[in-house]
Amino acid sequence: MPPPPFLTALLEPYAAPPPPTRPHVTLTFAQSLDGKIGGLHSTPLPLSGAESMQMTHWLRTLHEGILVGGATARGDDPQLNTRHLPPPARDAPPHPAPRPIVLDSTLLLSPSCKLLRNFNAGTGRRPWIVGVGPPQCDAEWEKRRTALEGAGARVLLLDLSDTEREATRTPALLALLRAQGVRTLMVEGGARVIRSFLSAPCNVDTILITTAPVLVGPGVDWADGVGKLDAWRVVETRLVGRDSVVALVARPEEEDAT
Numbered sequence: 001m002p003p004p005p006f007l008t009a010l011l012e013p014y015a016a017p018p019p020p021t022r023p024h025v026t027l028t029f030a031q032s033l034d035g036k037i038g039g040l041h042s043t044p045l046p047l048s049g050a051e052s053m054q055m056t057h058w059l060r061t062l063h064e065g066i067l068v069g070g071a072t073a074r075g076d077d078p079q080l081n082t083r084h085l086p087p088p089a090r091d092a093p094p095h096p097a098p099r100p101i102v103l104d105s106t107l108l109l110s111p112s113c114k115l116l117r118n119f120n121a122g123t124g125r126r127p128w129i130v131g132v133g134p135p136q137c138d139a140e141w142e143k144r145r146t147a148l149e150g151a152g153a154r155v156l157l158l159d160l161s162d163t164e165r166e167a168t169r170t171p172a173l174l175a176l177l178r179a180q181g182v183r184t185l186m187v188e189g190g191a192r193v194i195r196s197f198l199s200a201p202c203n204v205d206t207i208l209i210t211t212a213p214v215l216v217g218p219g220v221d222w223a224d225g226v227g228k229l230d231a232w233r234v235v236e237t238r239l240v241g242r243d244s245v246v247a248l249v250a251r252p253e254e255e256d257a258t
């Protein structure tokens with residue numbers, strides 16, 4: 001069974017080589033009707049129905065890397081794999097699995113997290129953890145780095161000052177991942193990651209938002225504090241099970257966004 005044709009069509013431009021400075025980037029997440037992606041105190045919030053969750057797992061097969069923020073990795077303990085897909089046909093290769101990448105400036109991810117457990121059990125790819133270089137690298141930070149590397153993680157360093165805003169880190173982060181050979185990247189969140197990627201349209205090629213028909217109330221609101229978003233235009237809207245899925249791409253420069 002192949003991925004849904006609308007996903008492959010949407011990502012067709014990714015067949016061309018990415019620019020030298022960054023991978024092709026898809027930003028995707030599930031939200032409630034009132035724009036929440038997480039519960040109070042950043043607790044995990046199951047939003048997607050079975051069908052749209054499967055769509056997300058198909059989307060994972062179409063990317064070389066899958067990225068989440070440190071708070072998401074610590075709070076959700078995600079696996080970032082493709083386990084909700086039907087098994088491949090007999091004699092067909094396994095579904096491609098993206099490389100898990102965690103943005104964790106503090107390196108507070110647990111060495112016994114599911115990503116590392118799956119890797120050590122041979123059921124997941126080696127996770128990469130992107131930390132931020134000096135001045136955060138004190139003795140405790142070095143200890144955590146050694147523990148994570150001992151558990152199998154590859155730690156990459158963004159060599160930036162601590163005062164640099166997250167938004168300005170994104171181009172440097174993308175350049176680092178591209179230099180490491182990542183050509184297609186799926187970014188799942190959380191809210192701080194979404195906002196930093198949306199701080200400039202040139203960080204992202206495609207946005208895919210799943211909206212579940214539920215209201216949450218207090219929780220993590222991805223759009224809270226985000227900048228202007230009028231550079232994006234809708235190219236696809238469809239119902240997937242009970243959820244609506246909307247895809248957006250950056251508006252061509254010559255189009256007037258007013």
Ligand SMILES: NC(=O)C1=CN([C@@H]2O[C@H](COP(=O)(O)OP(=O)(O)OC[C@H]3O[C@@H](n4cnc5c(N)ncnc54)[C@H](O)[C@@H]3O)[C@@H](O)[C@H]2O)C=CC1
Binds near residue numbers: 029037071189192
């Ligand atoms: N519904 C959905 O589809 C998803 C929901 N979530 C939810 O989001 C919530 C967590 O979100 P947040 O608390 O905002 O944390 P977050 O998951 O966005 O992580 C923040 C971390 O990422 C680092 N970071 C952010 N942007 C960066 C950049 N450009 N370069 C380098 N490092 C960067 C920060 O330093 C910080 O350590 C949780 O409730 C989680 O369940 C997370 C992913 C998807």
Ligand SMILES: Nc1nc(O)c(N)c(N[C@@H]2O[C@H](COP(=O)(O)O)[C@@H](O)[C@H]2O)n1
Binds near residue numbers: 030047081
């Ligand atoms: N597509 C989607 N729908 C939801 O309802 C969600 N809560 C999320 N969360 C994201 O998926 C990660 C969990 O992945 P695994 O199931 O462990 O593979 C979670 O960390 C969020 O990034 N996504």
